[in-house]
Amino acid sequence: MTNNSITISLDAMGGDFGSGVTVPAAIKALKLHPSLTLILVGNEEELTKVLRQNGCSPSERLQIQHASQVVLSAEPPAQALRGKKNSSMRVAINMVKEGRAQACVSAGNTGALMATARFVLKMLPGVDRPAICTMLPNMKNGHAHVLDLGANVDTSAQGLFEFAVMGAALATAVDGNERPSVGLLNIGEEAIKGNEQVKQAAELLANSKLNYIGYVEGDGIYKGDADVVVCDGFVGNVMLKTTEGVAKMISYYMKQEFKRNPLTMLSGLIALPVLRALRKRIDPREYNGASFLGLQGTVIKSHGSADAHSFANAISEAVIEIRKNVPELITKQLENQLVKPTGNEVAI
Numbered sequence: 001m002t003n004n005s006i007t008i009s010l011d012a013m014g015g016d017f018g019s020g021v022t023v024p025a026a027i028k029a030l031k032l033h034p035s036l037t038l039i040l041v042g043n044e045e046e047l048t049k050v051l052r053q054n055g056c057s058p059s060e061r062l063q064i065q066h067a068s069q070v071v072l073s074a075e076p077p078a079q080a081l082r083g084k085k086n087s088s089m090r091v092a093i094n095m096v097k098e099g100r101a102q103a104c105v106s107a108g109n110t111g112a113l114m115a116t117a118r119f120v121l122k123m124l125p126g127v128d129r130p131a132i133c134t135m136l137p138n139m140k141n142g143h144a145h146v147l148d149l150g151a152n153v154d155t156s157a158q159g160l161f162e163f164a165v166m167g168a169a170l171a172t173a174v175d176g177n178e179r180p181s182v183g184l185l186n187i188g189e190e191a192i193k194g195n196e197q198v199k200q201a202a203e204l205l206a207n208s209k210l211n212y213i214g215y216v217e218g219d220g221i222y223k224g225d226a227d228v229v230v231c232d233g234f235v236g237n238v239m240l241k242t243t244e245g246v247a248k249m250i251s252y253y254m255k256q257e258f259k260r261n262p263l264t265m266l267s268g269l270i271a272l273p274v275l276r277a278l279r280k281r282i283d284p285r286e287y288n289g290a291s292f293l294g295l296q297g298t299v300i301k302s303h304g305s306a307d308a309h310s311f312a313n314a315i316s317e318a319v320i321e322i323r324k325n326v327p328e329l330i331t332k333q334l335e336n337q338l339v340k341p342t343g344n345e346v347a348i
Contacts, residue, residue, distance in 0.1 A: 004035050009041055010104075010106070013043065025310075025312040026040060041092040071112045077111040089113060096120075105318050106301060107301075110151075113292075118130060132290045133170055147231075152233040156197060157198075157204060159232075161204040164205055164208075169329045298322060
């Protein structure tokens with residue numbers, strides 16, 4: 001191992017497909033990142049069997065850590081936290097806490113993952129609640145960082161402000177953008193629009209050191225109006241699922257049209273290179289890997305229905321955040337830019 005080596009623990013049993021996806025994804029990720037070591041956490045017998053089926057066996061770079069329990073997709077977070085202390089999810093997160101891994105990646109139950117990560121790793125100073133952040137494609141800079149995507153369904157103005165600080169720190173780390181633009185997702189760009197939480201958050205952001213550009217409407221995410229777009233988890237999750245649905249619908253209708261008759265099939269063959277490039281740009285699998293920001297450690301959430309390619313991208317996201325020391329950068333940003341209301345004024 002070199003000084004640049006990275007170790008990541010994988011909740012190998014989580015998600016809709018469990019080890020059938022996580023093991024092939026781990027093998028793929030190891031080929032992409034020569035300095036990476038992965039620890040598959042889960043049922044040792046099953047994981048060894050699946051490794052064998054994929055032509056591999058445990059090694060120095062691909063290890064197995066046995067865990068006897070699995071958190072189910074519909075299991076209440078509190079039940080998983082109290083009753084499954086030896087779950088693959090809990091053990092994988094514990095490894096980050098213990099320093100045996102620098103990040104954890106899981107496709108498991110989002111609520112349970114958030115509750116467990118928050119309990120085990122604790123929050124960064126100055127952060128009340130964690131937020132889920134991912135990248136979405138846009139027409140200007142390639143992508144935007146959007147948060148929160150489901151960790152908090154009801155968020156205060158101060159919480160939205162903290163999300164903005166964390167999202168800006170992530171954009172700086174991942175994109176090398178020292179001053180990313182930040183916008184608040186709203187139903188219009190006018191100052192009079194939006195609920196009270198959004199209006200109050202806008203005031204906090206306008207008086208901060210962040211590069212706040214104002215309100216952003218839904219289409220602005222994809223036009224590239226802001227590098228970081230902030231919203232509460234209820235709105236963000238609905239927006240994300242809608243985006244995924246639209247992408248799938250476009251792909252479905254394009255296939256239907258190209259199969260309509262021999263002439264359209266020929267046109268499809270001619271346009272195939274362009275279609276493949278388009279699919280890669282809007283394919284949700286390419287943007288898999290949402291960050292749990294605000295924790296004293298790195299936790300990446302993969303989509304529950306992810307395939308091996310998609311889950312490998314989530315692992316790659318963890319590699320990037322480890323190399324960029326995202327939690328440390330967020331801490332510095334919070335120290336430098338966090339604002340707190342004092343009376344009728346806003347202190348920077």
